[in-house]
Amino acid sequence: MDFHVLTLFPEMVSGGLNTSIIGRAIDKGLISLNTINIRDFSKDKHNRVDDYPYGGGAGMVIQAEPVYLAYNHLAGQIQEKTANQDKKKPRVIYVTPQGPVFDQKKAQELSEEEDLIFLCGHYEGIDERVLEMIVTDYISIGDYVLTGGELPAMVMIDAIARLIPGVLNNEVSSEFESLHDNLLEYPQYTRPEVFCGRSVPEILLSGHHANIEAWRREQAIKRTYERRPDLLPGANLTKKEQEYLNRLVEQNGQKEGQKTK
Numbered sequence: 001m002d003f004h005v006l007t008l009f010p011e012m013v014s015g016g017l018n019t020s021i022i023g024r025a026i027d028k029g030l031i032s033l034n035t036i037n038i039r040d041f042s043k044d045k046h047n048r049v050d051d052y053p054y055g056g057g058a059g060m061v062i063q064a065e066p067v068y069l070a071y072n073h074l075a076g077q078i079q080e081k082t083a084n085q086d087k088k089k090p091r092v093i094y095v096t097p098q099g100p101v102f103d104q105k106k107a108q109e110l111s112e113e114e115d116l117i118f119l120c121g122h123y124e125g126i127d128e129r130v131l132e133m134i135v136t137d138y139i140s141i142g143d144y145v146l147t148g149g150e151l152p153a154m155v156m157i158d159a160i161a162r163l164i165p166g167v168l169n170n171e172v173s174s175e176f177e178s179l180h181d182n183l184l185e186y187p188q189y190t191r192p193e194v195f196c197g198r199s200v201p202e203i204l205l206s207g208h209h210a211n212i213e214a215w216r217r218e219q220a221i222k223r224t225y226e227r228r229p230d231l232l233p234g235a236n237l238t239k240k241e242q243e244y245l246n247r248l249v250e251q252n253g254q255k256e257g258q259k260t261k
């Protein structure tokens, strides 16, 4: 998978992503990160890329032309790479609080693309006309406003890249951890067996794999019920697991009832 980022701050993106697991995946050639500085495509003698908004108002708007030229340059690079293969145009994601909120399902869907282009805005945004011309997806990382699109692009690239085979050392772990199957991850423990008087749950020391798996599923359900009950309708529970959840709900109802007495 090749990630491409159109940005005014390429060093922020490459600095953040060239470390740790994602940095190692880049070194190994499992993914690549190509940052394109929009400012390099300014035709202004002072390299300016922004101007006042038509109609007035606060802040500055990034002009259409440098974004369009940067995009065309990148599209040419990608076309060269895939020459003669009759490839469809890569998706262009504009990171903006105005899009639907990114989630694990979207990360999975995007991880199946060969190239992804992220367009990062700053100031009061980008001239609408170039967005209409090049953007295929508008995606937000949450209902809050950041100063620019670089951090959201990095968040999404991290979440997508770790789903690509070989990026995580442990192939199974991306499948089984938090949010797989809409359940939060079960609690984890490592040595020592007792820490500050708190013991590791007995069952994890039993060596009985089937019982451990069942316990972990229950813990995942319990944790999701307590911390993110909104996720539960999307979880695939067996009949037995659904009964376990029903018992949790019932117990919680009794506790709530006692509190109000």
Ligand code: ADE
Pocket: 095, 096, 097, 139, 140, 141, 142, 143, 144, 145, 146, 147, 148, 149, 152
């Ligand atoms: N740019 C500024 N804030 C953002 C957000 N919450 N998500 C995506 N892009 C953004």
